[in-house]
Amino acid sequence: MQFSVNSPILYIMVGIIITVVLAQSVFFLVRALKRAKELGIESKTVKKTISSAAVFTIAPAIAVLVGVVALSKSLGIPLPWLRLSVIGSITYETVAAGNALEALGQNAATTITDPSVYVTVLWVMTISIAASMILAPLVTKKIQSGMTKIGMKDKKWGEIFSNAMFLGMISAFLGYVFCDVTYIADGLIQGLTPVCVMVVSAVVMAIVGLLATKLKIRWLTDYALPISLLCGMASAILFTHIFGGYEITAAMLSEVSA
């Protein structure tokens, strides 16, 4: 068959896989909804969970879509569509595809015309991302039952343990926000952008929280996270304008050290 990165047969294959993945989500959603009823979780809580999860997802999902567009220049639409809808994430896939293209001596901006180049990129991306996909079904039960035991043995410690996990995860990402602050001393102030964006998002979250409790606007709490996310993202446009491009490149660093 004549090869093209946007060949209809690729669309069909990707469409089938994505349909199966969608079916899995629907399957688990239906079962969890049934179980929620049995557990006596209020239907109001369930409805709020659904609507705020849906609203929250919109902005990050559009960011994923940006990744599809960026990768589609060299890889066509079907492959990035698959890779970013299934297990992928923007940072991983862009790097994986970049590594494969570099090994092939290909430019990321030119469309692939040789099917063997395409297949090579496809294999690199598939094998690289496979570890967690294969591991998750094998170990989840063990880890999960261990967690439940902690919660049953000492209820208070179980709750603290759960909070401590999330705090640990959040503190790592907070640290990451400051990773380019080091270079301010060298005159590279771009590193301030993520810090300022984080602060805006935090302040907005605090204000929304206060408004919701003081003025008793209950629906506000359900959308506090998407609101702070969008304000943070909007402020990024402003801060990038003030501090310059958000990425500190190797070239910039070597210029500074030279």
Place this chain on the structure above:
Amino acid sequence: MKKNMTYMDSVHRYGKIWGIGISILLISFPIVVSLVFSAKPEWSALAKGLFATLPMYWAVGIIEVLTYVPMLGAGGTYLSFVTGNISNLKLPCAVDAMERANVKANSEEGEVISTIAIAVSSIVTTIIIILGVILIIPLTPILESPVLDPAFAMILPALFGGLAVVFISKNVKLSILPVLLMLVLFIFIPALNASTVGIMVPVGVVFTVIVARIMYKKGML
């Protein structure tokens, strides 16, 4: 109690079946593409590409499974490790949902709420991307506009600022040490950046759990 076992057991059973089934489907995709276009990969480039990508990705992948399973719950895990975009989408979504519903990750209520949030998020993401793919020609200039570019690049700081307020305000004492540690590490170690934050998450989690245990034993929490 028996019913409780049944639901969790069935989540694990179906999670395994779906997970392994979809893994097979994904791995057969490159094979089928090779056959359809009768094209072989360029072996030396494949080896080089894998060498540059695989060690880091497999390490991060294994660490991610071990760290995120306790936070996502069983159903959430089976879905997240198929649909991906965990730290920038599924995890914050599940954490926020459990926090607002006032349920803990290690209870069955937490399991159910997390599964609902992640399933809804996966479905919405998939639909948005399908719409985007259909409308890609009119959308490309908007999505690629340099004005909007920084907004998409700054998703993580915009996300974790808000989440941090929620969690730190509820656990002020416990959060001081972990936040300080991570700030010092990320500011002073240049190798720590966007691509290595995945490795620092378990470091932060283990450290915070140890601090919490000590404070709990001393009656400080």
